Amino acid sequence: MSVLSRLRWGHAMLSRSHREDSWWWLGWSFVVGAPLSTAPHVVGAGSPNRALVRVAGALALVGAGYAYTLAPPGSVVRLAWWSWALGALVLAVLGWQFTGWLRDWRHRRRWIRPLDIALRPQLGYPPNMPARSWLSVPPDLADDEEGVRVHLPAAFVGRRIERQRIEDTVTSKLALGDVNVHWRLVSRNHYLQFTAKARPPARVLFRDVAVREIIEPAKPSRPVIGLAAGGRPVGVDLDSESPHMAVSAGTGAGKSNMLRVVAAQLMHHGASLVILDLKRRSHRWAKGLEGVTYCREISEIHRALVELSAEAMDRNVQADQYGDDQEPPWQRRVVLMEELNSTMEELAAYWREELEERGVSPAVRAYRQLLYMGRAVQVHLLTAAQLFTAQSAGGPAARAQYGTIVMSRFNQRAWKMLLPEITPVPKSGRQPGRGWVALGGEAEETQIVFMTERECREWAASGKPSAVAVSRSPQDHGSQGKPTATVAVQPRLAIVPDDPADDPDEGLVTLWQASIDKGDAWVGLRYDHLRKAAERGGDFPEPVRVDGRRRLYTPESLQRWVSNRERSGSGGR
Ligand SMILES: Nc1ncnc2c1ncn2[C@@H]1O[C@H](COP(=O)(O)OP(=O)(O)OP(=O)(O)O)[C@@H](O)[C@H]1O
Numbered sequence: 190m191s192v193l194s195r196l197r198w199g200h201a202m203l204s205r206s207h208r209e210d211s212w213w214w215l216g217w218s219f220v221v222g223a224p225l226s227t228a229p230h231v232v233g234a235g236s237p238n239r240a241l242v243r244v245a246g247a248l249a250l251v252g253a254g255y256a257y258t259l260a261p262p263g264s265v266v267r268l269a270w271w272s273w274a275l276g277a278l279v280l281a282v283l284g285w286q287f288t289g290w291l292r293d294w295r296h297r298r299r300w301i302r303p304l305d306i307a308l309r310p311q312l313g314y315p316p317n318m319p320a321r322s323w324l325s326v327p328p329d330l331a332d333d334e335e336g337v338r339v340h341l342p343a344a345f346v347g348r349r350i351e352r353q354r355i356e357d358t359v360t361s362k363l364a365l366g367d368v369n370v371h372w373r374l375v376s377r378n379h380y381l382q383f384t385a386k387a388r389p390p391a392r393v394l395f396r397d398v399a400v401r402e403i404i405e406p407a408k409p410s411r412p413v414i415g416l417a418a419g420g421r422p423v424g425v426d427l428d429s430e431s432p433h434m435a436v437s438a439g440t441g442a443g444k445s446n447m448l449r450v451v452a453a454q455l456m457h458h459g460a461s462l463v464i465l466d467l468k469r470r471s472h473r474w475a476k477g478l479e480g481v482t483y484c485r486e487i488s489e490i491h492r493a494l495v496e497l498s499a500e501a502m503d504r505n506v507q508a509d510q511y512g513d514d515q516e517p518p519w520q521r522r523v524v525l526m527e528e529l530n531s532t533m534e535e536l537a538a539y540w541r542e543e544l545e546e547r548g549v550s551p552a553v554r555a556y557r558q559l560l561y562m563g564r565a566v567q568v569h570l571l572t573a574a575q576l577f578t579a580q581s582a583g584g585p586a587a588r589a590q591y592g593t594i595v596m597s598r599f600n601q602r603a604w605k606m607l608l609p610e611i612t613p614v615p616k617s618g619r620q621p622g623r624g625w626v627a628l629g630g631e632a633e634e635t636q637i638v639f640m641t642e643r644e645c646r647e648w649a650a651s652g653k654p655s656a657v658a659v660s661r662s663p664q665d666h667g668s669q670g671k672p673t674a675t676v677a678v679q680p681r682l683a684i685v686p687d688d689p690a691d692d693p694d695e696g697l698v699t700l701w702q703a704s705i706d707k708g709d710a711w712v713g714l715r716y717d718h719l720r721k722a723a724e725r726g727g728d729f730p731e732p733v734r735v736d737g738r739r740r741l742y743t744p745e746s747l748q749r750w751v752s753n754r755e756r757s758g759s760g761g762r
């Protein structure tokens with residue numbers, strides 16, 4: 190009786206009225222929590238076994254009954270032949286099923302069974318319910334559109350903690366990497382699905398023609414950072430989307446490469462570059478290139494920031510004269526800052542301990558001002574940090590000025606701190622150059638373009654010239670120890686270059702005018718500091734002219750004095 194009942198109804202499931210199977214439907218079907226009269230749902234690919242056996246069995250019974258009632262001569266013999274034929278058919282089907290079962294056996298033993306054991310108690314399915322009726326795991330997830338499916342009982346509430354546990358169980362038992370997770374909890378058909386994510390290419394090399402063909406036509410203001418899934422270019426428009434960019438990544442993850450890839454593209458379109466690199470050797474590719482200023486000492490970095498900010502202020506004032514549709518007459522300036530965390534610390538220490546000043550370092554203030562002004566004045570900060578904390582970025586408000594954050598080789602805590610609005614946290618992996626480019630609340634997995642130093646150099650030097658139009662203090666460049674220093678050392682960025690040395694009566698400044706706090710920041714020191722130094726004498730420059738109580742100096746002599754002082758003071762730095 191029980192055999193017949195099971196043939197007709199299948200196993201009882203959650204209660205007597207809920208069965209695992211139906212009569213006509215192929216495959217294992219069930220309706221969880223719905224009346225038996227409603228159409229059952231077919232789960233996964235299923236097995237046609239039970240329905241075939243039932244239908245064939247029923248037909249055989251009806252046929253035998255029919256033959257028996259007619260009882261013509263030879264009907265028993267014919268019936269025997271039919272039975273043999275039917276038996277052979279059933280055997281063939283079973284044989285076919287068996288070979289399939291044999292093929293899947295390893296897969297089930299290795300993946301499905303352990304997951305079944307771990308997941309079944311969480312979902313509350315009875316032990317006699319076959320795993321394949323609620324769980325489908327394709328042998329190769331990457332090639333399967335359906336992916337892994339876990340059908341959920343109708344009573345499943347899906348509280349956050351339960352969901353998380355179920356997700357963790359599936360991902361750990363099946364060793365799934367970074368996958369799309371989809372919960373469907375509406376209507377009757379509840380399930381959880383894991384599908385493979387489309388991934389970016391494994392490598393994106395600048396030397397590949399296909400990559401070059403993407404980079405070459407890119408908009409000058411929108412350098413290509415890398416390629417996303419399907420080879421889609423990922424870039425950020427510095428003029429319209431985000432003027433500054435930060436990369437937060439562990440050591441060796443490819444920070445310097447990313448910065449140089451972006452910088453080289455911008456230089457190719459005519460931008461000039463200021464590199465602030467305490468590590469000294471991160472950007473050898475740019476050494477000696479036209480339009481590049483390389484600052485290695487903390488004193489140079491301090492000065493460069495102060496000067497850049499003064500220049501940006503000046504551009505800001507000039508910007509009023511130009512409408513939105515007019516090209517401003519200045520060059521895009523890119524400031525590449527390595528090791529943000531230690532540079533900020535060193536700047537503060539330099540101001541306090543070496544210059545013996547109090548308060549916030551003017552270089553740190555200048556850095557913040559650059560962040561706030563960036564877009565309008567086309568001065569862009571590209572910053573690298575091991576961990577892009579608010580403290581190292583100059584405070585939370587300053588950090589918010591970085592519209593684009595690229596994360597690579599991060600841990601969960603770092604992501605939650607920097608991009609709390611973007612969930613779920615992706616798995617970071619160890620592949621070099623693999624990053625997540627986050628902009629406007631979305632992060633895109635991207636394989637960053639890789640350029641060798643030589644390629645960067647050649648690309649930056651080709652295209653539009655990157656030479657800075659204005660450079661009023663050639664002597665001062667010498668003091669920075671670089672042949673092509675191009676940071677405009679005067680705060681006002683005059684469009685037409687003129688050398689103050691040609692006209693000694695013009696271009697002289699008082700200490701008041703030269704100071705950073707009272708005047709035009711010809712040097713990065715405060716008035717009080719300059720005045721005391723002048724009173725002490727020593728190697729402080731002599732005034733070129735004295736007009737009554739006004740003592741006038743050439744800005745260059747003051748700048749040289751500051752440079753030499755910083756150099757001798759910074760010693761081993
Ligand atoms: N986009 C990329 N594609 C392939 N390989 C890369 C990529 N970026 C970096 N690499 C590899 O990783 C190495 C380290 O890169 P890079 O020097 O840029 O890292 P970093 O984060 O600046 O390291 P550090 O913290 O030491 O400054 C490179 O020499 C290169 O071999």
Ligand SMILES: [Mg+2]
Nearest residue numbers: 444445446471
């Ligand atoms: Mg580096």
